[in-house]
Amino acid sequence: MGLGVAVFVLLLLIxxxxxxxxxxxxxxxxxxxxxxxxxxxxxxxxxLARQLRAGHDLGRALNEAEASxxxxxxxxxxxxxxxxxxxxxxxxxxxxxxxxxxxxPLKIAGATLLVRDKLGGPLAAxxxxxxxxxxxxxxxxxxxxxxSATHRMQATMLSVLIPLLSAGAIALSPGATQAVLFSTAGxxxxxxCGLLMGIGHLWVRSLCRVD
Numbered sequence: 001m002g003l004g005v006a007v008f009v010l011l012l013l014i015x016x017x018x019x020x021x022x023x024x025x026x027x028x029x030x031x032x033x034x035x036x037x038x039x040x041x042x043x044x045x046x047x048l049a050r051q052l053r054a055g056h057d058l059g060r061a062l063n064e065a066e067a068s069x070x071x072x073x074x075x076x077x078x079x080x081x082x083x084x085x086x087x088x089x090x091x092x093x094x095x096x097x098x099x100x101x102x103x104x105p106l107k108i109a110g111a112t113l114l115v116r117d118k119l120g121g122p123l124a125a126x127x128x129x130x131x132x133x134x135x136x137x138x139x140x141x142x143x144x145x146x147x148s149a150t151h152r153m154q155a156t157m158l159s160v161l162i163p164l165l166s167a168g169a170i171a172l173s174p175g176a177t178q179a180v181l182f183s184t185a186g187x188x189x190x191x192x193c194g195l196l197m198g199i200g201h202l203w204v205r206s207l208c209r210v211d
Contacts, residue, residue: 029072034103036073041105042134044069044077049127058090058123091117105134 051061083093095110
């Protein structure tokens with residue numbers, strides 16, 4: 001029975017390989033985009049502010065920002081331009097993108113610009129203040145990450161050490177190894193242990209995450 005379940009799971013994984021690959025590529029792209037925006041958002045806002053100070057409109061400012069970047073950031077700026085042609089509000093664009101990407105700096109920037117749209121005031125000054133605030137926030141987060149790097153590494157090693165010790169214990173007991181690997185109860189036990197260790201690993205990572 002255990003062999004049949006293993007074969008069924010293997011065939012199911014092979015059948016779903018194209019979908020799994022597409023999902024993985026999309027998740028990888030989103031992760032790269034979030035990392036790039038987190039690092040460059042303050043610079044983008046500074047460029048927009050400088051262009052507005054020079055007397056250009058927001059459309060021209062976005063064009064100038066596009067000229068300063070390439071790759072995934074350039075694609076994102078092109079998306080901002082396309083969305084802005086529909087909403088006519090940079091705040092709404094940033095808010096929507098922040099919610100789709102689950103990126104807090106974008107949400108903050110979008111909410112701030114939406115408030116500015118309602119209350120009025122110079123857009124360039126708002127963008128400059130946003131850029132400064134985001135830059136200081138990222139600098140503080142990097143300092144916290146550097147200060148807690150040792151403890152986060154210890155937590156990661158602890159979560160990796162448990163399955164290694166379990167594998168070593170099984171390898172040193174041939175009878176137990178056969179029972180675990182070639183019986184239905186052993187397969188169930190492995191699945192439950194893997195699930196619990198996965199939950200524990202994610203829990204430890206959530207405790208060590210710096211937002």
